[in-house]
Amino acid sequence: MFGLAWLVMIACWPWAHESPLANPLQAIRMASKFHIVVPVLFEGRIVPSDSLPRYYLAKYxxxxxxxxxxxxxxxxxxxxxxxxxxxxxxxxxxxxxxVDGMLIVWLTLPLLLFALLRPNAYDGIRHFLFVLPALALMASVGLQSVFLVMKRLRGGKLAERIASVGVAAAIAWQVAVLATLHPYQLAYFNGFVGGVAGASRRYETEYWMTSYGEAMRWINSQPRNANGQPTRVLVAANENSLW
Structure with a gap:
């Protein structure tokens, strides 16, 4: 199974085709010792990316x-x-x-390795997106367990329907939240930090600055001064992040 997973990994990776064993291992070594240190806004403080706390990934x-x-x-x-x-x-x-054991390892091993090794990381979970499928699969196992428990209760069919409605409502709510953020869904934060508004001064919300395009269009749409001169704009940015 490990061999099959390796083949799937390198199938769409042209550089790995040159050396299917050595190049992926080299990529892992390079990723674990990334040499560029980036200032990261985390929990309201600017922290160098190589000095983030061990719980950074779990917190995100x-x-x-x-x-x-x-x-x-x-x-x-x-x-x-x-x-x-x-x-x-x-x-x-x-x-x-x-399969259960592999799922547990898939989900927990990256978190444990991050806590132990403290690799140079930034931009939230971008470098650890491979954890998300495991999290989704684990949630599906949990959902299946909920339905099994509901089915065993007295009035199981009714309980099962109530659970189905609850899950559908949760998904609909999530879709609605993402729709309000469109086209900046990547900036999503949950209610544990007060959503995007609560996270905006404590965590990085727009690492790739995609919202800057909309901001520039708004600035360009503003009328000129009475004397015909362009409007001056003050950009109050974090000077440590200008690298």
Missing amino acids: LWITTPPWQLLLAAVGCVTVVARCWQSRTNGCRNPRRL
Whole structure:
């Protein structure tokens, strides 16, 4: 399975085709020791990217993932760990438990390695997007567990329908929130930090500055001064980030 995963990884990676084993390993080494240090706005302070706290990645997942997905993922983690514990005597011979174990490792190992090694990182979870599929899968396990519990309750069909409505409402709410942010959905922060408004002075919201285009169009649309001269604009930026 590891070999298949490696083949899938390098399939659309032209540089890896030159040396399918050495080049991916070199990329991992380079990524773990990125030499450019970037100022990062984190928890209201400017911190060098090579000196971020060990919980940086976990904190960003906590504040940029929809709360309902975090809740379902937590239920999924408990479910997966319980299933693995129950099958601990013959787990290696049970394909489903192997998949459960791989899912746990996929989700937790990057967080643990980040906490232990403290690599040079910035721009939130951009360098760790591969964790998101594992988080989504774990949430799906949690959702399945919720439905199984509902089905076993008295009046199981009604409870199952209520759970379905709740999940649909959560997804609809999330779509509505992202629609209000369009076209800046990447700047999403959840309610744990007060949304984008609450995070704007404490965390990086627009690393790629895509909103600057709209700001410039607004400036250009403003009328000139009475004397016909262009309007002066004061840009109050963080001088440490001008690198």
